[in-house]
Amino acid sequence: MRIPQTGISKEEILATLQAFKSRDMDWKGGKVFGYTYSPGAESAEVMKEAYLSFLTENGLDPTVFPSLLKLETDVARMVINLLHGDANAVGHLTSGGTESIMLAVKTARDKARAENPQILQPEMVLPKTAHAAFHKAAHYLSVKPVVVDIDPATFKVRAEDMERAITANTILLVASAPSYAQGVLDPIAEIGAVAQKHNLLFHVDACVGGIHLSFMRQLGYEIPDFDFTVPGVTSISCDLHKYGYAAKGCSTVMYRNKELRKYQIFACTDTTGYTLINPTMLSSKSGGPYAGAWAILNFLGEAGYKNLVQTVQDAAKKLMDGVNAIPELRVLGKPDMCMFSFESEAINVYQLADEMAKRGWYLQGQFSTPLTPRNLHISVSFGNAHSADALLKDLRECVEIVKAKEPINSEGIKAMIGAALQSPDPQAAFSQLAASAGLAGTELPSEMAFINEVMDNLPDPICNMFLINFFNDLYV
Numbered sequence: 001m002r003i004p005q006t007g008i009s010k011e012e013i014l015a016t017l018q019a020f021k022s023r024d025m026d027w028k029g030g031k032v033f034g035y036t037y038s039p040g041a042e043s044a045e046v047m048k049e050a051y052l053s054f055l056t057e058n059g060l061d062p063t064v065f066p067s068l069l070k071l072e073t074d075v076a077r078m079v080i081n082l083l084h085g086d087a088n089a090v091g092h093l094t095s096g097g098t099e100s101i102m103l104a105v106k107t108a109r110d111k112a113r114a115e116n117p118q119i120l121q122p123e124m125v126l127p128k129t130a131h132a133a134f135h136k137a138a139h140y141l142s143v144k145p146v147v148v149d150i151d152p153a154t155f156k157v158r159a160e161d162m163e164r165a166i167t168a169n170t171i172l173l174v175a176s177a178p179s180y181a182q183g184v185l186d187p188i189a190e191i192g193a194v195a196q197k198h199n200l201l202f203h204v205d206a207c208v209g210g211i212h213l214s215f216m217r218q219l220g221y222e223i224p225d226f227d228f229t230v231p232g233v234t235s236i237s238c239d240l241h242k243y244g245y246a247a248k249g250c251s252t253v254m255y256r257n258k259e260l261r262k263y264q265i266f267a268c269t270d271t272t273g274y275t276l277i278n279p280t281m282l283s284s285k286s287g288g289p290y291a292g293a294w295a296i297l298n299f300l301g302e303a304g305y306k307n308l309v310q311t312v313q314d315a316a317k318k319l320m321d322g323v324n325a326i327p328e329l330r331v332l333g334k335p336d337m338c339m340f341s342f343e344s345e346a347i348n349v350y351q352l353a354d355e356m357a358k359r360g361w362y363l364q365g366q367f368s369t370p371l372t373p374r375n376l377h378i379s380v381s382f383g384n385a386h387s388a389d390a391l392l393k394d395l396r397e398c399v400e401i402v403k404a405k406e407p408i409n410s411e412g413i414k415a416m417i418g419a420a421l422q423s424p425d426p427q428a429a430f431s432q433l434a435a436s437a438g439l440a441g442t443e444l445p446s447e448m449a450f451i452n453e454v455m456d457n458l459p460d461p462i463c464n465m466f467l468i469n470f471f472n473d474l475y476v
């Protein structure tokens with residue numbers, strides 16, 4: 001592929017771009033239970049116009065574009081207030097949950113470097129259910145992740161287990177509100193008390209939950225304290241581009257005060273170029289996501305969010321009850337909001353996801369761990385809430401189809417993996433296994449059950465290697 005010698009017409013370009021979407025999952029029809037968060041056509045249109053009106057403005061320098069400073073501080077302050085930060089609390093907009101989390105970890109690391117230089121290998125204590133973004137932050141920032149097991153009945157971490165994992169090198173405690181996989185809140189107040197007792201920073205990952213849980217609480221649902229009302233909480237991440245229903249590319253990272261936030265900011269005048277001051281990771285960045293977030297918060301208002309949240313909670317309850325009413329399926333734990341997962345002892349859930357995919361549904365497979373069974377995840381949001389009855393009908397039918405199908409030979413796969421691990425050239429043996437699982441070349445496989453079965457049975461480091469090789473081949 002080369003840049004065309006002469007330009008192509010607008011009509012052709014737009015038609016071609018639309019055609020590229022032909023194999024994408026149908027999120028507009030409400031059949032994708034994850035990834036997209038649609039606030040409805042009218043709100044989306046307002047947000048789109050706002051986003052496009054700031055497409056070219058650059059967040060690199062607030063002195064050149066004070067409008068972006070205004071948008072950022074307005075949005076951050078609205079979220080800080082929603083999460084009960086006081087006048088000392090501060091925050092920034094970032095490109096997403098991952099960036100917010102990486103910044104919170106960097107802030108903790110740099111504070112420790114300044115105040116506790118004797119710590120040579122900083123550690124962060126986090127539950128097994130914490131998002132992978134914390135492991136990515138640990139990897140990028142050379143912080144050691146100290147992973148704490150969860151209670152396998154509730155999928156929540158226990159505060160006393162977090163406390164036991166603290167050492168002289170600990171710089172940060174982490175918990176989720178809620179964790180993505182099973183949609184449950186960790187005991188934030190109890191972990192906050194541990195953080196205070198040990199004089200440690202404590203980050204609450206409210207990337208998915210911050211906004212939705214706050215409005216659930218306003219609607220009268222019983223939600224334990226999870227935000228700045230908990231004294232030990234020192235920073236929070238909360239995404240606008242998930243249950244804030246903003247366009248992609250917008251999250252917040254918030255701190256209890258400026259004293260802490262200063263460790264996030266990076267400045268550099270050591271080059272021949274312009275003075276660089278970056279409060280967040282990105283330098284040049286479009287104003288689009290900021291304007292989109294500002295627009296949706298103002299367009300929906302509290303009343304609009306409460307409407308969305310009520311609709312979503314009603315659908316989530318219907319779905320969870322409906323899943324539990326299917327004898328072969330069981331919802332895991334007691335989800336606190338509208339995200340949940342379910343397992344089956346009777347059928348292979350990855351085959352079930354494939355059958356559902358044939359009917360256009362996207363349910364997300366999650367692998368097993370020693371404390372959690374393999375399962376399928378569902379994130380209910382306003383854009384898919386209306387599909388609850390249709391989803392349950394197809395789920396009931398697809399369970400019957402999978403029951404009648406040839407099951408995947410799990411024992412055979414385990415034997416193949418065992419043989420590859422023993423082989424004199426494990427790299428080659430695993431490449432062969434990857435190819436037989438369909439993880440090779442640049443085409444994505446249409447059925448995922450076999451691949452998921454293989455990956456679920458692989459030791460984590462080998463599975464990660466598998467995936468890295470797969471992506472290394474998938475892209476240019």
Ligand SMILES: Cc1ncc(COP(=O)(O)O)c(C=O)c1O
Binds near residue numbers: 101176179207239
């Ligand atoms: C709890 C939680 N934290 C962090 C993230 C990462 O967010 P992002 O994909 O915006 O980087 C996610 C994503 O789903 C999440 O569920």
